[in-house]
Amino acid sequence: MSTINVKVAAIEAVTPLIKHFTLVHEDGSELPSFSGGSHIVVTMDAEGRTYRNPYSLMGSPTDTQAYHISVRRQESSRGGSLFMHEHVHVGMRLKITHPVNLFSLSKLAHKHILIAGGIGITPFMSQIEDLKRVGADYELHYAFRAYEQAAFVNELEEMCEGHLHCYADSQGERIDLNALLSQQPLGSHVYVCGPSPMVVAVLETARNLGWPENNIHNEEFSSPPVGEPFKVQLAKSDIEIQVPAEMSMLEAIEAAGVKADSLCRGGVCGRCELTVLETDGGIEHHDHYLSDSEKVSCRSIMPCVSRTKGKRLVLDL
Amino acid sequence: MVGSGAVLSVWLIEEINMERGYWIKSKPVYTSLKWHEKATSHLVLATGIGGMAVLKLFQQMHPTQPVKVLYGKYGQMEADYSDTLKMVVPEGLHIHKFDDALLTQFQLELRDAQMGLRIYVAGSEGFIWDVVAAAKPFGIQEMEIMKEQADTLARSVYCVHCKTISKYVTTNITACCGCERMLFVRDHFSRNLGAYMGLMVDAESPGELPAIEEIYP
Numbered sequence A: 001m002s003t004i005n006v007k008v009a010a011i012e013a014v015t016p017l018i019k020h021f022t023l024v025h026e027d028g029s030e031l032p033s034f035s036g037g038s039h040i041v042v043t044m045d046a047e048g049r050t051y052r053n054p055y056s057l058m059g060s061p062t063d064t065q066a067y068h069i070s071v072r073r074q075e076s077s078r079g080g081s082l083f084m085h086e087h088v089h090v091g092m093r094l095k096i097t098h099p100v101n102l103f104s105l106s107k108l109a110h111k112h113i114l115i116a117g118g119i120g121i122t123p124f125m126s127q128i129e130d131l132k133r134v135g136a137d138y139e140l141h142y143a144f145r146a147y148e149q150a151a152f153v154n155e156l157e158e159m160c161e162g163h164l165h166c167y168a169d170s171q172g173e174r175i176d177l178n179a180l181l182s183q184q185p186l187g188s189h190v191y192v193c194g195p196s197p198m199v200v201a202v203l204e205t206a207r208n209l210g211w212p213e214n215n216i217h218n219e220e221f222s223s224p225p226v227g228e229p230f231k232v233q234l235a236k237s238d239i240e241i242q243v244p245a246e247m248s249m250l251e252a253i254e255a256a257g258v259k260a261d262s263l264c265r266g267g268v269c270g271r272c273e274l275t276v277l278e279t280d281g282g283i284e285h286h287d288h289y290l291s292d293s294e295k296v297s298c299r300s301i302m303p304c305v306s307r308t309k310g311k312r313l314v315l316d317l
Numbered sequence B: 001m002v003g004s005g006a007v008l009s010v011w012l013i014e015e016i017n018m019e020r021g022y023w024i025k026s027k028p029v030y031t032s033l034k035w036h037e038k039a040t041s042h043l044v045l046a047t048g049i050g051g052m053a054v055l056k057l058f059q060q061m062h063p064t065q066p067v068k069v070l071y072g073k074y075g076q077m078e079a080d081y082s083d084t085l086k087m088v089v090p091e092g093l094h095i096h097k098f099d100d101a102l103l104t105q106f107q108l109e110l111r112d113a114q115m116g117l118r119i120y121v122a123g124s125e126g127f128i129w130d131v132v133a134a135a136k137p138f139g140i141q142e143m144e145i146m147k148e149q150a151d152t153l154a155r156s157v158y159c160v161h162c163k164t165i166s167k168y169v170t171t172n173i174t175a176c177c178g179c180e181r182m183l184f185v186r187d188h189f190s191r192n193l194g195a196y197m198g199l200m201v202d203a204e205s206p207g208e209l210p211a212i213e214e215i216y217p
Helices: A080-086 A118-134 A153-163 A177-181 A196-208 A249-255 A292-297 B006-017 B048-060 B082-088 B099-111 B125-138
Strands: A003-013 A018-025 A039-046 A049-056 A067-072 A093-097 A111-117 A137-144 A164-168 A188-193 A216-219 A230-234 A239-243 A274-279 A312-315 B041-047 B067-072 B093-096 B117-123 B146-149 B155-159 B165-169 B173-175 B182-190 B195-200
Touching (some): A018 A080, A049 A067, A049 A080, A049 A118, A049 A249, A067 A118, A118 A153, A118 A188, A137 A153, A188 A196, A230 A249, B048 B067, B067 B082, B067 B099, B082 B093, B117 B125, B125 B155
Parallel strands (some): A188 A216, B067 B093, B117 B146, B155 B195
Antiparallel strands (some): A003 A018, A018 A067, B155 B165, B173 B182
């Protein structure tokens, strides 16, 4: 995939755990324009390994001078966010992919209900720019642990005027999803980005209230979970690869020099789907792409986030 | 006879392909009406023999959520299920004589409706897509509406030359009611227009027409 060479122009600590990075083109030229909800994948060359993490673009889609991403420090993850927090400095060069939108606003919607949890606020920040530009009707519901830890509340208050509703868990404030989603006009669409339990709650509530699938949108990038090490055999390439506990299978395949397709690297888009030829222990599916029946059949796997429970896995690659 | 022009070859290819396994993605596939389990209210629309689909819905059950049924006793067929529907649907049944009145009430219902309302339609294909068109200004997408085709197979045909839609076409080839060109009725369907594409069939050899047959009775 073609990449863009960028330079870190600024780093700002938004909260003790969240850093905001401003990226500009290495040679000062304009960056590709994008639509609200798009993300990029940032490649980080760390000592001995490469991280590729997806981050939502949160700047205005009309600003092609700079891209803005925010990274929450994840202590118990594989290290990509720690690398961004500890090793990336102003002036450093990074490689990013072109923006891709897997969380786009519906052009047919009459009203947009945006629900964000914590760092899940980022894709909505670019979407709000789009919504304001076309004068669309929207509500933003933003839930977080506490005001001290919440990113961009002041900016959002200014951007959204009366459309913003904040909920601080520390003050016992919760979004009443049932009340929110049971009183929306026809043609409403709901969008959710946040921690997994929140996404599940929104999807379930909307479905139980009879919202059509088409009107429900979610973005839930999973970071590849840490698992047990295992061996994967690539049938066409005729090689065997060891997948360490804290590395995703896709990363291990790439590190071995085998070309594998990928796009979101978060179990959402389905681009990296591989056919499973043999498995001795079943598959731990962590993606949001395959249907439940496809997951049970164990014929396909998303190597960006999923692993095997067994010792041996043979893929058609 | 082998057509040399692009227009002529379209129907030739389609007629050959229609033999077996021929399938075009744009052609709608209809279903049998079945209540959505998850809904906050239901709105059922039917005309003519489509009333039978409504009766079958109430055979499945009478939902706990509020239900409204708008029935039109007009249509191609004489079938009129008004009296049976009055017995089966004790409240929320509205019977109309003309489709304009039915569709006007439909839009009035939509004006105050909220997310969670599910819509069902049974009737001729023309009626189904009239309902889709009436729902569109309310932000309702076509795939959200459950559709059962009843009554005639007659097609609405959009003339790709003069953009007129001829309604109730029952034959493979028809004269456009706008420009009078002889049109081959394709399976290519526009969800936006609610009509099948009609292409001039004798553009290259005027007057030379394949046999005209009633295949959409």
